[in-house]
Amino acid sequence: MAGKTLYDKLWDDHLVKQRDDGSALIYIDRQLLHEVTSPQAFEGLRLANRKPWRIDANVATPDHNVPTTDRAKGIDGIVDPVSRIQVETLDNNCDEFGILEFKIKDQRQGIVHVIGPEQGVTLPGMSIVCGDSHTSTHGAFGCLAHGIGTSEVEHVLATQCLVQKKMKNMLVRVDGKLGAGVTGKDVVLAIIGKIGTAGGTGYAIEFGGDAIRGLSMEGRMTICNMAIEGGARVGMVAVDDTTIDYVKGRPFSPTGETWGKAVAYWRTLRSDDDAVFDKVVELDGSAIQPQVSWGTSPEMVTGVEGSVPDPAKEQDPIKREGIERALKYMGLAANQKITDIQLDRVFIGSCTNSRIEDLREAAAVVKGRKVALSLKQAMVVPGSGLVKAQAEQEGLDKIFIEAGLEWRDPGCSMCLAMNADKLGQGEHCASTSNRNFEGRQGFGGRTHLVSPAMAAAAAVTGHFVDVRELMN
Amino acid sequence: MRAFTQHQGLVAPMDRANVDTDMIIPKQFLKSIKRTGFGPNLFDELRYLDEGQPDQDSSKRSLNPDFVLNQARYKNASVLLARRNFGCGSSREHAPWALDDFGFRVIIAPSFADIFYNNCFKNGLLPIVLDEKIVDRLFQESEGTEGYQLMVDLTAQTVTTPSGESYSFDVDNFRRHCLLNGLDDIGVTLEDAEAIRVYEDARRQTAPWLFNAGN
Numbered sequence: 001m002a003g004k005t006l007y008d009k010l011w012d013d014h015l016v017k018q019r020d021d022g023s024a025l026i027y028i029d030r031q032l033l034h035e036v037t038s039p040q041a042f043e044g045l046r047l048a049n050r051k052p053w054r055i056d057a058n059v060a061t062p063d064h065n066v067p068t069t070d071r072a073k074g075i076d077g078i079v080d081p082v083s084r085i086q087v088e089t090l091d092n093n094c095d096e097f098g099i100l101e102f103k104i105k106d107q108r109q110g111i112v113h114v115i116g117p118e119q120g121v122t123l124p125g126m127s128i129v130c131g132d133s134h135t136s137t138h139g140a141f142g143c144l145a146h147g148i149g150t151s152e153v154e155h156v157l158a159t160q161c162l163v164q165k166k167m168k169n170m171l172v173r174v175d176g177k178l179g180a181g182v183t184g185k186d187v188v189l190a191i192i193g194k195i196g197t198a199g200g201t202g203y204a205i206e207f208g209g210d211a212i213r214g215l216s217m218e219g220r221m222t223i224c225n226m227a228i229e230g231g232a233r234v235g236m237v238a239v240d241d242t243t244i245d246y247v248k249g250r251p252f253s254p255t256g257e258t259w260g261k262a263v264a265y266w267r268t269l270r271s272d273d274d275a276v277f278d279k280v281v282e283l284d285g286s287a288i289q290p291q292v293s294w295g296t297s298p299e300m301v302t303g304v305e306g307s308v309p310d311p312a313k314e315q316d317p318i319k320r321e322g323i324e325r326a327l328k329y330m331g332l333a334a335n336q337k338i339t340d341i342q343l344d345r346v347f348i349g350s351c352t353n354s355r356i357e358d359l360r361e362a363a364a365v366v367k368g369r370k371v372a373l374s375l376k377q378a379m380v381v382p383g384s385g386l387v388k389a390q391a392e393q394e395g396l397d398k399i400f401i402e403a404g405l406e407w408r409d410p411g412c413s414m415c416l417a418m419n420a421d422k423l424g425q426g427e428h429c430a431s432t433s434n435r436n437f438e439g440r441q442g443f444g445g446r447t448h449l450v451s452p453a454m455a456a457a458a459a460v461t462g463h464f465v466d467v468r469e470l471m472n
Numbered sequence: 473m474r475a476f477t478q479h480q481g482l483v484a485p486m487d488r489a490n491v492d493t494d495m496i497i498p499k500q501f502l503k504s505i506k507r508t509g510f511g512p513n514l515f516d517e518l519r520y521l522d523e524g525q526p527d528q529d530s531s532k533r534s535l536n537p538d539f540v541l542n543q544a545r546y547k548n549a550s551v552l553l554a555r556r557n558f559g560c561g562s563s564r565e566h567a568p569w570a571l572d573d574f575g576f577r578v579i580i581a582p583s584f585a586d587i588f589y590n591n592c593f594k595n596g597l598l599p600i601v602l603d604e605k606i607v608d609r610l611f612q613e614s615e616g617t618e619g620y621q622l623m624v625d626l627t628a629q630t631v632t633t634p635s636g637e638s639y640s641f642d643v644d645n646f647r648r649h650c651l652l653n654g655l656d657d658i659g660v661t662l663e664d665a666e667a668i669r670v671y672e673d674a675r676r677q678t679a680p681w682l683f684n685a686g687n
Contacts, residue, residue, distance in 0.1 A: 016671040017664055021645035025664060027671055029682050037564065039505035048658070053668075056683070065503065082503040082526050089505050123681065133563040133587055147587055149565035150507075151594035159661045161668055165644060197490060198557040201586055231560065233586050254681035262681045297490050297560075318489045318555060325488075418499045437494040437561060443523035 003272025005169045006238055007204040010144035010269070014127045016161055026144075026164045029126040031156050032112045033060035033099070035090040036418070037131025041154035042093040052097055053160040059121050060094050060101040062087045063111045064418045068381050068408035074105045079420065110384020110410040113137040113225065113351035117217070118386055120250025124239045124266040129156055134351045134434065136227040139236035140220035141243055142269035144204075146233040167234065168202055168278040171271075173209035176286035181468040183361065184219030185353060185432065185451035187211060187283075188226040189291035193301040195281055200232025203279065206271060207237050211285030217246040218357035225352045226434050229298040238270035292338050292464050293436045293449040295326035300436070301449065302338060304466045310334040329438055330446050331426065339464050341448065342374065344427035346405075346459040347441070348452050349381030350415035353432035356390050358452040363396040365456035365470055371404035372462030379406040379421070381413040405459060417442045430458035474596035475654030479577045480623045481550030483614040486540055491554060492561035493588060497570040501526055510566055511573030515541065541574075545618050553610055554581040558599075559588025568595045578624050580631065582607050593647045596654070598626060600641045626652055 004012070016025040038060070045052070052058065065083035075091075078084040087104065094101035102108040108115060113134055116122035124142045129135060133147035152162060172191055191207075192199075205227050212220065220237045227235025237243075244263055247253050254262045289303030300323070302309075308327065311334060314320040327334065332341065348354070348362050359382060371378045380400050382388040388410055391397055397407045414421040415433035423429050423445025432455050433440075436447035450458065457467040501513045503526055512530035517523075519541060521534040535542045541549070552571065558581040559567060568591045571579065577597065582604040584592075592599045602610075613633065614620040623632040626648060632638045650657050661668075676683050 017667045019646065021649070023644065023646035025661065025667070027668070027675070036502050040507045040565075043505070043507075048656075050658070054672075080503070086503050086505055125679075126682065131563055131565075133561065135563075147563035149563050149568075149587065149591035149594060151565060151591065155658050155661065158658045159665075159668065160672070161661055161664075163646060163657060163661065197560055198583060198585070201557070201583065228561075228587075231557070231585065258681050262679070265679065297492075322489055416494075416499050418502065435492075435494070435561060437492045439498055439517045440494050443498075443517065 002276045003274040005271040005275040005277060006142060006206050006236055006269060007144070007167070007169055007234065010125065010127065011166055013125065014144060023163050023165055025161045027127060027161055028129050028156050029057065030121065030128045031058045031153070032116055032128065032130035032135070033058055033090070033153070034064060034112050034130070034132065035062045035086045036064045037150050038093065038153055039086065039089045040150045041157060044154040045157055050158045052157045055098050057160060058099045058157070059116070060090060060099055061109050061112055061115055062090050062104055064412045064416065066104055066411040067419050068411050068413050068421055071105065071409040083419065107385035107389065110387065111351045111354065111412055114354060114383030114387065117141065117221065118250070118384055120247060120253035123247060123253065124243055125269050129162065133228045134225050136233060136235045137221050137225040137351060139224040139227065139234055140217060141247070142236060142239040142266065144234060147228065167204045170200060170203040170205045170232065170279045170281065171277040172205055172207050172281045174207070174211040174283045174285045175209040176211055176284045178211050178214070178285045178288065181290055181453055181471055182288050183451040183453060184215050184222035186288055186291045187285065188223040189293065189298065189301045189449060190283060190288045192226065192230045192298045194283065195230050197229060197297050197299045198231040200227060200230040203232050204234035204236065205230070205232040207235060209285070212237060213240065216357055217242060218355045221355065222352055226298070229434055239266045290451060290454050290467055292454065294330065294332060294338065295323065296329055296436055296438050297326070298434070298436060298449060300326055304338055304454070304464060306338055308332050308334060308336045308338070339466070341428060342463050343430050343458055344376050345423060345429040346375060346378035346455050347414040347429055347431040347433065348379070348455050349383070349413050350433035351383065351412070352434045353452050354381060354383030354387065356387050358432065359387070359391050359396050362452040362456040363399045365453050365467060366403040366405065366460055367399050369403055369460040371459050374462040375459065377406065378404065378459040379408055379414070381408040382410050384410050403460065414441050416440060430455045430464065473594070473654050473656060476577070476596055476598050476626055476651045478625045479550065480621055481577060482546065482548055483551045483553050483610070483620050483622050484540055484546040484549035485553040485611050485614045487555065487611060489555040490557045490560055493559060493564050493567040494561055496559065496567040497564065498524070500524070502564060502566050507569055508573060510570035511575070514570040514574040515539070548575065550575050551578045551580065551622050551624070552576050553607070553614055554579060556582045556604065558584050560585040563587045565591045565594070568592045568597050572597050580607065580610065593651060596651065598624065598651065600624070600631060602631065602639055602641060606639050
């Protein structure tokens with residue numbers, strides 16, 4: 001019999017019941033909650049007169065609607081009354097049911113997918129869900145983690161389980177050494193460029209190979225975060241020393257004898273050598289350039305040395321029409337060089353790229369340089385209050401401020417513009433976030449997805465530039 | 473949940489691949505703490521010429537005449553015909569809530585994004601995957617024939633055209649069962665409460681670190 005994949009192991013370890021109709025009950029170890037996708041779930045519980053199954057499995061924080069300035073004002077700092085009600089509703093629900101919440105003024109507040117790992121609330125081998133598609137981030141710890149809708153948030157609150165059907169296994173193997181200036185973000189954008197936004201639909205993806213093994217936990221989180229942009233709900237990386245070193249000593253990590261027991265189990269969380277995948281995709285890490293998205297879907301991406309594609313050369317009529325539509329929306333011409341794209345704003349942040357390593361990489365590029373005069377704004381939004389504090393301890397805030405970037409308070413911010421941070425119509429933004437959909441960062445806004453280092457390079461030049469040129 | 477057995481309705485063809493959830497319901501409308509009322513803002517950025525705001529009276533806004541749902545012949549459409557990878561992007565259940573609130577009961581496409589597909593079933597909305605060639609044909613027929621309706625039968629798992637051609641589709645047994653009977657699937661899961669407790673007790677012994685956080 002063939003060995004098991006990491007996904008097979010995680011599935012088997014969380015299987016409560018296999019039903020005759022092909023569906024299965026899967027136990028959920030951890031649910032992360034935020035203000036946008038939970039209110040209707042709590043309301044559903046109340047209407048059905050149900051109680052949460054296991055309160056201590058849940059951890060909450062407001063992140064989507066929170067302002068990134070004047071944090072000392074707390075909830076009163078939220079100008080939009082509709083946003084304010086949503087954050088207050090989360091507070092009230094957590095208070096009513098006794099759920100641990102890092103509230104808006106708590107230093108531990110931040111983007112759910114940043115604070116879970118930071119607190120040790122995310123531990124290897126867990127099944128983790130959240131009403132947010134970027135929950136795949138936690139797969140970097142060898143977790144079975146994926147986004148769910150609000151009905152399923154309610155289902156997990158009420159039953160601690162989900163009804164699931166097992167996905168297929170895909171291995172994305174990236175071998176070779178990544179070049180200087182090439183990050184996890186460039187790797188995942190290159191992967192999505194290759195498999196397409198629906199390439200992973202129906203699969204759980206395991207990311208493996210030397211290039212992935214060589215990444216820090218921050219880099220692995222960036223890659224798993226964007227698994228959903230390749231269509232896969234689940235993205236994972238096997239547990240190794242890097243994983244265990246990161247988890248050790250976190251506030252909610254096990255200690256003492258339990259720690260030893262946990263580590264022994266966590267070390268089994270890798271695919272067996274003879275495991276069989278339904279699909280294998282291979283990339284040469286040494287050939288990956290810094291990436292820039294030019295279109296309105298994350299698969300519309302190319303290397304910084306490349307050009308905007310010519311739709312006339314696309315054979316598939318549906319894809320051709322998509323490219324034509326994207327170029328029109330983005331205000332770009334076929335064959336235009338990527339480095340000729342002029343920018344209006346730069347956003348460094350989001351659950352994809354707002355961790356300490358991301359900020360260090362961006363700071364290293366802007367250090368001693370100034371934000372281009374042609375830019376309207378360049379902002380840095382740390383992923384949590386603790387990331388912010390760490391960055392300030394390292395003096396990164398001063399580097400950003402001296403260069404002319406704004407240093408903000410933690411939250412989702414301009415990744416999806418539910419708070420006050422947004423693009424104006426027609427504005428081009430170099431963004432370290434995860435989606436370049438039409439209107440995502442603001443009505444008529446034009447998003448280009450890049451790494452923190454590439455965003456920083458764009459900030460100091462006003463257009464896209466190969467960050468490797470600034471590193472010499 | 474509202475049960476779904478059969479539905480016959482007018483087809484609106486939305487000829488565009490990779491329709492994402494930001495397009496289905498833009499972020500500013502996710503601030504609502506309700507499940508209803510999203511219909512007027514379905515496809516907001518495509519439907520209207522201005523930028524929509526929550527709590528705005530959308531009936532007074534300027535419509536984009538080029539958008540398919542604004543054309544008189546598709547008024548009261550309840551079957552949405554779409555292209556590949558419909559519903560990609562976020563997990564927001566506001567997307568199926570908006571489609572449902574607008575009046576759609578069925579969405580037909582060559583493929584759907586996983587989370588969106590799953591969310592539809594929780595709301596009595598039936599997403600149907602048909603082969604791309606069949607979808608192409610349905611696009612041609614619905615665009616070429618005013619008042620074009622499809623008959624969808626979940627019991628028989630068929631989509632039938634006005635000329636009587638019938639196409640069968642696949643659907644998971646559990647999802648089909650819940651939809652046909654309008655079941656609350658939390659109630660169904662709680663019938664297995666004992667199995668959940670047994671699992672949980674065993675896990676507490678073998679992996680105690682999973683039970684010591686969050687409170």
